Amino acid sequence: MNPEFRKHAKLELTPLRLLLPLVVLLLGAWAGWVSVTEIGWENLPLEHYKGESLLYWTCSIGFIFTILWGTYLCTSTITEEVSQKSWTFMELSPLSTSKILFGKLFGSTITIWIITLFFGIPILAFAVSNYIPDILAPRNENITITMFIAGVLLWIVATHAFAFFTVLGTLKLKLPKSAALAMLIPVIIVSMIFGGLLLENINDYTTMHHKSNFTNYNGLTWESEVLKGNNYEVEGDWYRYKMQDDNWYDFRIPQLDKITLLIAFIAFWSIIGSYRILRETLQYKDTPWVWFIFMITAPLFLSGVSNSKYEQTLEFPLYMMNILLLLVCAKEAGDIIAYKTWIRSIKEKSWKQALKYTPLWLISFMVLALYFLFLFVYSPLQASFIKDGQFSLKMIELYKINSALIVLCCALKDILAFHIIFWWKKIRRPLIGVVVYLLIAYVIAPVILHTLWGQNASFLVAHPIFEIDYSIKNILNSPLLNNNTGIINMIYWSILGSQILVFGFLFNRIRKSTQERLER
Amino acid sequence: MSQNAITVSSLNYYYPDKKALENITIQIPKGEITALVGPNGAGKSTLMRCLAGLDSPFSGEISICGIDIINNPRQGHSKLGYLSDDFGLYEELTVKDVLEYMAGCHELPIKDSVDTVIKRLKIESVQDKKCGALSRGWKQRVGIAMAVIHMPEVLILDEPASGLDPEARSELSTILKDLQKEGMTILVSSHILSELEEYSTAMLVLRDGKIKDHITLEQQKALTSISSVHIGLSSPVTPAQKIHLENLSQDKKISVTENRHTVTIQHKNEPEQLNILLKSLLDENIPVCSFTPSQSTLQTLYLEIAQTDKNQDK
Structure with a gap:
């Protein structure tokens, strides 16, 4: 058996830790089931209401044990080992990274998994099967239950793995244990949102009404509205609004399946992320191909998931790539030794070594640049004009080229700024410095400028990269509209260009002094 | 086949604002107990962590029994044991449990290897006790037992005697001499030089991240x-x-x-x-x-x- 798994199982699997949550879960489930004795206004069978109550009780108790407690357990495998200084033994063991990861993720949460798999999931399946009425089922009930259960299991795995990744990443940045644990709060909040989405989508399968509940409103009648209308599904005296499928790009997909797919995607990348960061901790140095794939797949996948037509455009990946770039740049900018090793490897023409030490922000920047090139070729092909010379909505495709170029330039400016902040010895907490810089550049400065000189002024100094208002493009691409605002466009580019030059100059100075310091 | 258990050449290790190790080149023959000495901040622990494959140096080569530890740290761990100066044990597990864990990590026959190491380190009396309940001296023994359970060819100990009472120090000395007799090459750092004298066969002096001297027992005899x-x-x-x-x-x-x-x-x-x-x-x-x-x-x-x-x- 995997020794890491066995070690954690020995530490965690005690009768008390197994029995206490089990008793609480069973009592809660029992209370949820027996507490409902009357049917609701929808006039559905009593089992529906009992199933609903059972589902919510189980989910609430399950959330406390699997997400809150489970997340704490799987992350404390790192924090505890670091604080009690047994981490080195694990680093020294010849165990493979995958075995260590599996042991830590599932060994530390073994009690939770035993209770979830043997008790929680059967109770959930029973609850959902009662909750979903037998009539007017939009699809086979077993498929719905399977997708929901799969979603729940993936949700737990994704939360644990993402928390593990976050805490290990925080500790790798040499931040204290308290900071690592504080990072769990946003993880739990995000997890709650996804749990809520799963529940919300299972609710959609249960919303149906009896004919007697149909309200005669503004002269609408059961016959005219429901029986003749196309928005309802009817079976005998029962009706429901037609369930709407969702989209992943142009593929039709039920909403529950879509959210499960999204959670699966997050779970997959969280596990991969945890695996890679654990390898890094164990002194493995890998080539950055995983990051390269992630940089491409994550924005493209998530762009398709979004319900917003705008975000489904080619522009959404651009912004997401930029956010990822800034995140890794903030992580890597301070590692001067890694840069030194990278440059030495290049000088020695040790290409494999150089690839291993290539900063991930550089990979991200290259992907961003490639995407810009793609837009440069693709977008004009999508643009079209109508005969009278006015531009059509498709003209917006052309703006993407300009937006992409701005994002690229802003990314370059931010990369330089991050390095200045991290390499400047006087800044003792560079991570906070980076946050302050981003706040000033993209929130405070535009707001002040907007207040003082109006909207255009704020765009002139700092283009808020997350801004999706088309008016930005109207200003920036003004030569396409009229000649008067072409000056504004020129001023904008001059300011952005000079910002890059100033940051470049400062970076070069600080680079030289850092190099001299290292040589001493 | 090389007679050196540890070979280091042109090793450089940088901290962000200083050079921690500079151009370190050493060769430690098999079967030696080498004392690594130097003032605080000389780079002893950093050198030991690099040798154990726990930190990656900026440049240079490290070979432990012929294995390139920089590029194959996990493979190298099968050949070496390491105990840091501030190691900790799994407080809630028994001594036997932690040894079983280490045996499992090294894919050894669990019962045989645990029984053997318990006898070698003479820790039979505490094998069923929880690690958290042990004294510093016993913890040190269990730590060494964990580091040597797979019978590594090289053992690296960082300040193993710190915090030990005189009796435990004497026992540590005996343990190290026994392990040397079994063919293990040991690199040990300590501030207590009189104690190193009891068992070391060579001395490596490190100062300001540079090797100042490497004296073997024969040279030492000639000098003394x-x-x-x-x-x-x-x-x-x-x-x-x-x-x-x-x-x-x-x-x-x-x-x-x-x-x-x-x-x-x-x-x-x-x-x-x-x-x-x-x-x-x-x-x-x-x-x-x-x-x-x-x-x-x-x-x-x-x-x-x-x-x-x-x-x-x-």
Whole structure:
């Protein structure tokens, strides 16, 4: 058996830790089931209401044990080992990274998994099967239950793995244990949102009404509205609004399946992320191909998931790539030794070594640049004009080229700024410095400028990269509209260009002094 | 096949604002117990962590029993054991549990290897106790047991004696000598040089991230064959006696205290030679009231090296 798994199982699997949550879960489930004795206004069978109550009780108790407690357990495998200084033994063991990861993720949460798999999931399946009425089922009930259960299991795995990744990443940045644990709060909040989405989508399968509940409103009648209308599904005296499928790009997909797919995607990348960061901790140095794939797949996948037509455009990946770039740049900018090793490897023409030490922000920047090139070729092909010379909505495709170029330039400016902040010895907490810089550049400065000189002024100094208002493009691409605002466009580019030059100059100075310091 | 258990060449390790290790090149033969000594901040722990594959150096090569530890750290861990100065055990697990864990990690037959290491380290009496309940001395033993359960060829111990009482230190010394007899190459750092003397066969002096000296037992013996003899006199030394004493001194020099009541000469350290020296002093009617040969120890050697180094810096 995997020794890491066995070690954690020995530490965690005690009768008390197994029995206490089990008793609480069973009592809660029992209370949820027996507490409902009357049917609701929808006039559905009593089992529906009992199933609903059972589902919510189980989910609430399950959330406390699997997400809150489970997340704490799987992350404390790192924090505890670091604080009690047994981490080195694990680093020294010849165990493979995958075995260590599996042991830590599932060994530390073994009690939770035993209770979830043997008790929680059967109770959930029973609850959902009662909750979903037998009539007017939009699809086979077993498929719905399977997708929901799969979603729940993936949700737990994704939360644990993402928390593990976050805490290990925080500790790798040499931040204290308290900071690592504080990072769990946003993880739990995000997890709650996804749990809520799963529940919300299972609710959609249960919303149906009896004919007697149909309200005669503004002269609408059961016959005219429901029986003749196309928005309802009817079976005998029962009706429901037609369930709407969702989209992943142009593929039709039920909403529950879509959210499960999204959670699966997050779970997959969280596990991969945890695996890679654990390898890094164990002194493995890998080539950055995983990051390269992630940089491409994550924005493209998530762009398709979004319900917003705008975000489904080619522009959404651009912004997401930029956010990822800034995140890794903030992580890597301070590692001067890694840069030194990278440059030495290049000088020695040790290409494999150089690839291993290539900063991930550089990979991200290259992907961003490639995407810009793609837009440069693709977008004009999508643009079209109508005969009278006015531009059509498709003209917006052309703006993407300009937006992409701005994002690229802003990314370059931010990369330089991050390095200045991290390499400047006087800044003792560079991570906070980076946050302050981003706040000033993209929130405070535009707001002040907007207040003082109006909207255009704020765009002139700092283009808020997350801004999706088309008016930005109207200003920036003004030569396409009229000649008067072409000056504004020129001023904008001059300011952005000079910002890059100033940051470049400062970076070069600080680079030289850092190099001299290292040589001493 | 190389006779060196540890080979390091041109090793450089940088912290963001300073060089921690600079151009380290060492070769440690198999079967040696090498003492790694140096002042605080010299880079001892960093060097040991690099050797154990826990930190990646900026440049250079490290080979542990022929395995490139920088590029294959996990493979190298099968050949080496390492115990840091501030290691911790899994407090809630029993000694047997943690040893079973380590045996499992090394894919060893669990029962046999655990029983063997328990006997070797003589920890039978605490094997069923929780690690959190052990004293510092026992924890140290369990830590070493965890580090050597897979019978590594190289054992690296960072300050293993810190915090141990005299009895536990003596036991540690015995353990290390036993492990050496079994063929293990040991690199051990400590501040307590007198203790290193008991078991080390070589000394590696590290200062400001640079190797200042690497002395083997043979070299040490040669250096310690001559020692200082402090001769106390009941009356101040006369010029005639001084000349005679100078002739007796190995380097033909003597040092005399201000009150001329104590003379130090260099002489061979063997008992017969010291006996001849004493006889000669008495034959010459030199008023000897005390006779103290001072053994040149690892400590004095280290201090001499450190002093020479400081002088060179000046």
